[in-house]
Amino acid sequence: MDAELVALASSGATTLVGLMVTDGWAQARARFARLFGREQPRAEAELEESRAELIAASDSGAAREETERVWRDRIRALLVVSPGAAQELRAILGDVAPRVHAEIHGGEFNGPVQLGGIQTNYFGKQ
Template sequence: MEAQLVELARAAGVAVVTLMATDAWERTRDGMVALWRRASPSRADSVEGELEATRDDLVTAREDGDELTEQELREEWTGRLRRLLRERPEVAEELRRILTELGSDSRGTGAVTVQMRAEASGSGRVYQAGRDQHITTL
């Protein structure tokens, strides 16, 4: 399998699971189900159910702070998409298009959700930013 298709599957698996916890969830689900309907119609309904179950697992994992489960879900969808692309490499362009649309839909700027965590102790400080950050101390 071409390295480009493997990388596409990885990026798509990460994006699909990440977007499950955002306002773009329904469009993500609909896009993935539509992809499977064209590529493997007999599996489309089961894929829709698997997406729903994954979202439930993701929500629970995030509530519990279970990062390992979240990573496993990403890897699971990466594998599914890699197998789909191996069987039907012609759907790669459609998958790229769906990811592009979802990326621009998530915030209207091509942004994706970024989750940051930090801890400071004693007199330590933590500064985090998803973009520009200006700090003025007196």
Template sequence: MDPHIIELAGTAGTAIVSAMATDGWQQARERVAALWRRFRPDDVEACMQDLDAAYAASRGGAAGTPQNDSSAHATWQGRLLTLLLSDHAAAEEVRQLTHMLHAMNPAPPPHVVQHAEVHDHGRVYQAGRDQYIPER
């Protein structure tokens, strides 16, 4: 099995689950539905029922728990992997969907922790961004 397909399915599954917590969820849902209508029209209804159930579970207060997130991610990774394996032409549209979903839910800035120890007249210069130190 192509590792790129597995990676794409995992990334897209994560993006779908993450999009459930955004204001653009309805737009994301419609894009997932359009993808299924194009490549798996016989499976659209079941797919949308599963998607709506996962969304309802995420709104029921269980979202964000590792078990719930893992379960939803595994479900959507599996669905997407099945889709990609049945029709390789879907890969580009899954990539586009993933990019759109990531744009809706940008990653938070990284949390930075700095620690330094100085001994014997040493100096430490720390910065979270740019730093200019004029040496004399």
């Protein structure tokens, strides 16, 4: 598998798992289930199982990493057997991935925090 598809699979898994614990999950779940559905008919149920496990683990970084690994491997496998899936995954990520916007004005930096919100850092004198 080429480096671009490996990166796409990693980005897809990170975004998927991040969305599992947000308000945007229902929309994201439907899109990812359709992506996986052509090769993995139980995809929607498995996505929900992963989400439930992630929520039950509370803020466990290890649980998040493991869930990302599982879905990264599944996305890689899908990209191998279904070449059209890469284009569909890119479209999903373009639609559901959080937008990143950062600004620096004088000594003040404003940027996103995780999947939402604004963080303001001041540098120098205030």
